[in-house]
Amino acid sequence: MARILVVDDDQSMRELLEILLLQEGYDVDCAHGGGEAISKLEKSTYDVVVSDIRMQKIDGLEVLRRAKKVHPDVGVVMISAYASPETAVEAMREGAYDYFPKPFNTERLKEVIAHIIRERKETVAAAPDVQSEQGFGKIIGISPQMLRIYDLIRRVSKTDSNVLITGESGTGKELIARAIHEEGPRKDRPFITINCGGIPENLLESELFGYRKGAFTGAASDRMGLLEAANNGTFFMDELGELSAVMQVKLLRVLQERLCKPLGGVREVSLEVRFIFATNKDLEQEVINRNFREDLFFRVNVIQLQVPPLRERKEDIPLLAEYFLKKYSRQQDKNIRRISSYALEILKDYNFPGNVRELENIVERSVALESSNIVLPESMTLSHYKQVKEAGEGEAPFQDIPDEGFNLDEILARYEADFVMKALSKAHGNRKKCAELLGINLRSLRYRMEKLGLKGDED
Numbered sequence: 001m002a003r004i005l006v007v008d009d010d011q012s013m014r015e016l017l018e019i020l021l022l023q024e025g026y027d028v029d030c031a032h033g034g035g036e037a038i039s040k041l042e043k044s045t046y047d048v049v050v051s052d053i054r055m056q057k058i059d060g061l062e063v064l065r066r067a068k069k070v071h072p073d074v075g076v077v078m079i080s081a082y083a084s085p086e087t088a089v090e091a092m093r094e095g096a097y098d099y100f101p102k103p104f105n106t107e108r109l110k111e112v113i114a115h116i117i118r119e120r121k122e123t124v125a126a127a128p129d130v131q132s133e134q135g136f137g138k139i140i141g142i143s144p145q146m147l148r149i150y151d152l153i154r155r156v157s158k159t160d161s162n163v164l165i166t167g168e169s170g171t172g173k174e175l176i177a178r179a180i181h182e183e184g185p186r187k188d189r190p191f192i193t194i195n196c197g198g199i200p201e202n203l204l205e206s207e208l209f210g211y212r213k214g215a216f217t218g219a220a221s222d223r224m225g226l227l228e229a230a231n232n233g234t235f236f237m238d239e240l241g242e243l244s245a246v247m248q249v250k251l252l253r254v255l256q257e258r259l260c261k262p263l264g265g266v267r268e269v270s271l272e273v274r275f276i277f278a279t280n281k282d283l284e285q286e287v288i289n290r291n292f293r294e295d296l297f298f299r300v301n302v303i304q305l306q307v308p309p310l311r312e313r314k315e316d317i318p319l320l321a322e323y324f325l326k327k328y329s330r331q332q333d334k335n336i337r338r339i340s341s342y343a344l345e346i347l348k349d350y351n352f353p354g355n356v357r358e359l360e361n362i363v364e365r366s367v368a369l370e371s372s373n374i375v376l377p378e379s380m381t382l383s384h385y386k387q388v389k390e391a392g393e394g395e396a397p398f399q400d401i402p403d404e405g406f407n408l409d410e411i412l413a414r415y416e417a418d419f420v421m422k423a424l425s426k427a428h429g430n431r432k433k434c435a436e437l438l439g440i441n442l443r444s445l446r447y448r449m450e451k452l453g454l455k456g457d458e459d
Contacts, residue, residue: 034058167307170357215264
């Protein structure tokens, strides 16, 4: 049974944490101040220490230092309603595992404590792989939606049928295409890609089909097209919906005849290629709008994989954020170990209009700006906060209103909660200062906090 030491000079908070952790099945010991905590640490061994930062005589930072000195591998979680961002940074530099500003999410606190205990057990066991499976190949995600995608990848990869991958920009459609290729019998053959939206039509044709010497001005020698280069392998066409009407006709013939002719050439080249397509457009609607050929649509849409947006699989956000954190910490030669729980809560509450690509950019930027060994909310920049601020100048905080509409009260409540929580954090729980930051009176703030279930200090 894991042992946890709770340190807080506030009896009500101490008792709350004790009851919360006892319910989780832990052996809980309590200290009413820093002095008693240090004494207990010198006599006993604990897996986790949960300590308030601001305490009389001996504060939480000193408890942290002594805990790490006596038991270097103990996980220490700091909690406080008063600590400044600078204090949080100092705590992380001293070796704290995480930091929670009050009021904190008790479920997230339990998750962090459970994670610390798992890490300790895995370290002791010296397991070669300390992480459970987090995805499929290079795709990260354990949500039910992604598990269904993985199952489809396994089944689709055994066939040669054309596949259409649909989904919003930034959801990882190319990764899924690569996974289909690597799971199938063509995995040792070429995987060739082209982005139909990034190449002008006249260049796209020569890229796809290749050309013979003298076919046009500047064609000084023969060049093999990408379709021929993909022979016996997989050809992936991204942004299929951007193809012009002329190129749609030429692609249709390729799919029907499995032949292509280089520009300026006489002989046709036989193709033995597996085709995978991707688009962020609704091709069925494009067919109705006469922007996309119906016969081509049926050719490419033999098997369809719909990739869910990140906002519909929020349980994958912590895994993805951790992956990107490790990636960019290595690239930038920084020792940033984790994302703080408060910062992670902000990420999980964000809608990510740019999906996984946007999350990666946020984490990369946070790593570049962070000076401690943990990512704090102050290092993150989320675009929807900027949109809300701009909305104060007369613009709506959304780029589009979905066809099915939305619940305005729910949207406004979410933004209200975001800003009240950020103001409370900046004011270190002080309601008066929080009200000043939000430009409202204290009575209005009390009403909003009661409605949102938030707590803070009057002074």
